[in-house]
Each structure stands twice: as structure tokens, then as C-alpha cells.
Amino acid sequence: MKPSPSARDAAKDIFYGQIAIIWARWFFILATAILALWSATDIFAMTLAIVLVVVLMATNFFVHGRYLMDQPVNRLLLMGVCLLDLGVASLLILGAAGPGGLASEYHVFLYPLLFAFALVFSPRTTLTYTLIAMGLYATTCWVLNPEALFDMKLLNMLSARLIILAAMGGLGTYYWRVQRERRRELTNRAALVRGM
């Protein structure tokens, strides 16, 4: 059975866009490895952190390997991997390595992860992922720093971070739409020429 045009488009998005997620993950893994080697204070903490890094590396080796073999992983697995990254980043923000909440510096992990996700998945899926990321971050900050609800300075800091998170998802989606339309237009033209 011939796949529908939208299914084919979605498959192409995964096929071509996957490289963005792979690179974002390599940077994320490198940063977590630096964190693990630098901030662990005892052998147990170091072992735990390194195991986590190894798991992340193994998944990305698999995803990258499949990509290099022109057999990219499917949508579900890719989404699972992205959710795993979001989970790890949220754990770090929660205070798994250093101060948590608003004081945590690890909110920076979320920006490239969101951007890469937006370049691959449809706007609706990206919206869900972005809202999950923003919701997790805001909740973590408010749970660990309840004073952020009343302190305008802290609220300002949190708002800025949430706005940039939304911007990364939104701009990524905009560019995704531009590229999809261009690709579709070029494919249609090629089909028209072949049919002449």
C-alpha cells in the first residue's frame, strides 16, 4: 500500500531532521560528562553519574549509528530518547548536582534539546514537548523556591527563562514549517516534470 503524502512527509521529517537531535544529544552528553567528572564529591556519586552518562552515550551511539547506515530510528524511539533527555535535565535542575530550582545553572540544557526537537517533530508534538519542559521547569522552581511567586526579581528571572524556552520551541517549529513547505513544493515540481 502506498503511504499517504502526510505520512511520507512525517517520515521525511524524521529522516532528515534526526541529525539535529543527534548533535544536540552529543553536546548534552559532553556537558553531563564534564559535570560528572567535575562535581562528584565521592566515588558513589561519581559511579552513579558515569553510569547515567554511559546510558545516554549508548542510546546516542545507537541512534547515530542507524542514521549513518541510512536506517534512522523510528518516531517513537526518537521521542522516547528525547523524553529521557528531558528527564535527566530535569533531575539535574532538581538538584541532583548542586543547587536546585532557580539557582541551578542547568536550565541551559533545555534550550538546544527543545530546538532540536522542534526541527524534527510536528508543531503539535513540539507544543506538547515544549509545554512539558516549561511546566517541569516552572514546577521545579516553584517547589524549591516558593518565594519566587512573590519576589519580583526571581519571578522576572523565571519569566525570562520560560520565554526563551517557548521561543526556542516556537522558532524551531517555524523553521520546520518553512523547510517542509519548500521540500513539498520542490517534490511537486519534480513530479510535474516527470509527468510531462
Added chain:
Amino acid sequence: MLPTKPLPSEQAYGHLLIIITRWILIVAGLFLTLMVPGPMVILRTQILVILLLSVANFYLCAQVLTRKPIQDLVAYGVCAADIAVITTSVILQGGFESNTFIYYFPAFLAFSVALPTFLLVAFAGGALSLYAFISLITLPVPSTDFQTLIIRLLMLTAVAVCGHQYWSMERRHQQALTARTALALHDTPLPPMPVEPAAPIAPTAPAVA
């Protein structure tokens, strides 16, 4: 019938993305400035800078709306201005301690998909070096924050690399499609397309030769 209308160039989309990013930065900047206003002198300067940026962005927006191409030099000047404004804001708020470095993220995103490789390296590399330098001289000594700085720089680089990898991949694919169309028009045997996925991909995408 063959479509005769040319597709808007990759650059035009890139310029549009820069303009949208700037509107986001302007609106966010204004909102956050008014949320926690500083002393009058600083507030006045901040609002003046934001208004100037919005006037400049309105000019770019008008160019796009009237379908006039934006000169490359103007677009590059706009990118440089963005870096200058964000960096100045970082310096004014204490360098490394400043939270405004996060505005580099959307700026890098726009650069990564709007600029050719060498200009991306120049702009993003320049901004990263500048930020690293400012942070290093404002980092409290002795400090454990060096690792934080490295992570910030790594994540900024990640945004630039991801966007550029995606841009390159799409470009290669679209060039191949255009070349095939052109060859077909001239009755030349078609070269093979780059490997494409069989849709929907499940459980893994088998390569289609």
C-alpha cells in the same frame, strides 16, 4: 502546467527568521525591563535601546512586507547589533552573574539557519569568545563556576551546530531535488536521489535505493 513562480530563496527565509527572533527579544526585553524597573537613568536608557531596536526591526519588517530584498550587509549588521546589545546587557548586569546571557540562545538559533557557514562561525564564534572573555574577567576568584561557564558555552555551541546541521541537510536534499527537475526538463537520464525513507518508518526506516 509547470509552476513558473520562483520559490523564495533560502536567504529570504533566514532574514525573516532573524526578524521574528528580534521581535521576540524586543517584546521579552520590554516586558522584563518593566517588570523589575531599575533606577530611572538605567530604565530610560534600556527603553530607548529597545525602542531603537524596534524601529530598526520595523524597517526590516517593512522591507519583507513590500517584498523588497534585504541587503546581505544590512542583515549582517542586524546580527552584529543583536550580539552587541546582548553583550552590553550582560556587561551592565555584572558579566558572568548576569542572567541575560540566555538571549544568546534565540540569536544563535537565527544565525544557525540564516547565515552561511563561514559567517556563522564568525558571528557565533565572535559572540562566544566575547562572552567567555567577559565571564572570565568577572568570574569570582577562587571559583567553582568555571564549570558552569563551560556548560553555558557548550550549550550555545550546541544550538548553532544543531541548526546548521539541519540547514545543511535540508539544503543538500533540496538541491538534489532541483537538480533532478532541471535534468528531467532536458531529457537527461536522472541521477539517483539521495536515500529516502519509506514512510511511515516502523519499526526502523529501511533504506530505499
